[in-house]
Amino acid sequence: MFLLAMLGLIVGVFGVIMGNQWLYLAYAMFLGELMLAYGIFLAPKRIKISRYRESIGASPSVWLKVAFISDLHLQPKKSKSWVEKIVTKLQAEKPDLLLVGGDMVVHDAIDIQAFEPIKNLATTYGGFFILGNHDYQDNPKLISQKLSSYGLQSLINTGVSLTIQGKELRLSGADDGYYGIGNSKILQRQDGTPHIALIHEPDLIQDIPEGQTDLALAGHSHGGQIRFPVIGALHVPSVFGRRADIGRKIIKGIPTIITGGLGEVGCRARLFNPPEIVIIELGI
Ligand SMILES: [Fe+2]
Secondary structure, eight states, rough: HHHHHHHHHHHHHHHHHHOHHHHHHHHHHHHHHHHHHIIIGGGGOOOEEEEEEEEEESSSOOOEEEEEEEEOOOOOTOHHHHHHHHHHHHHHHHOOOEEEOOOOOOSSSGGGGGGGGGGGGSSSSSSOOOGGGGGGOOOOOOHHHHHHTTEEEEEBBBEEEEEEEEEEEEEOOOOTTTSSSOOGGSSOOOOTOOOEEEOOSGGGGGGHHHGOOOOEEEEEGGSBBBBEETTTSOOOSSGGGGGSSSSEEEEETTEEEEESSSOEEEOSBBBBBBOOOEEEEEEE
């Protein structure tokens, strides 16, 4: 960043002296550096709320508010105060249910301690989590233990049935697609009960037989993290490519909401793709 700024300054001075094309190059570099500075210092600190309305019951008569967050990638520069900001935003939404889609840290499991403020979030039906590939790089057991101690329930390779105002909702979760143990049966609907499958990588949709869940929620792709107008994401880590970048998609016939997540990996920057909380008005 500093080197680019210096280079821009040199080209700028040279451009003033030489004029014409050099001046245009200096302008272009200056604009590029402004975008870079925004992507590194400002964009990762914003939070946008993306809203969806999904009806997954045959005759929905009960509506609840589901908050879905993922990919916080907690690390010393995105720590407790960042989580407090997220929790404040979530509290304002008064969610009935919280789902957490994994990749809680970058690689150091101990950084999960920054997630403690989630304890302060009140929900009607509780909070549930799965882990992502980054959570397996150090000590996944510690991360699971901490999340449980913060009041969240593990959905890793398991499911729960909730009774909500007389209606049933089935939630089930996958283990991580790279390091976990696969169990596609857990991701399927049971007895026609409205069903949500929580998966970390969108690629795990391949494990769900077509039509065997009503709604899949995924993270991992960060929406490409760096996006450009018109072009979109340059790279999305998925076999589905840019089809699995961000937003609501139909993949293999399954309605799927992919969040851009709340943290960063690799270059700690975002562009045209701020950190995101997903709120779903869910009809069952
Ligand atoms: Fe991931």
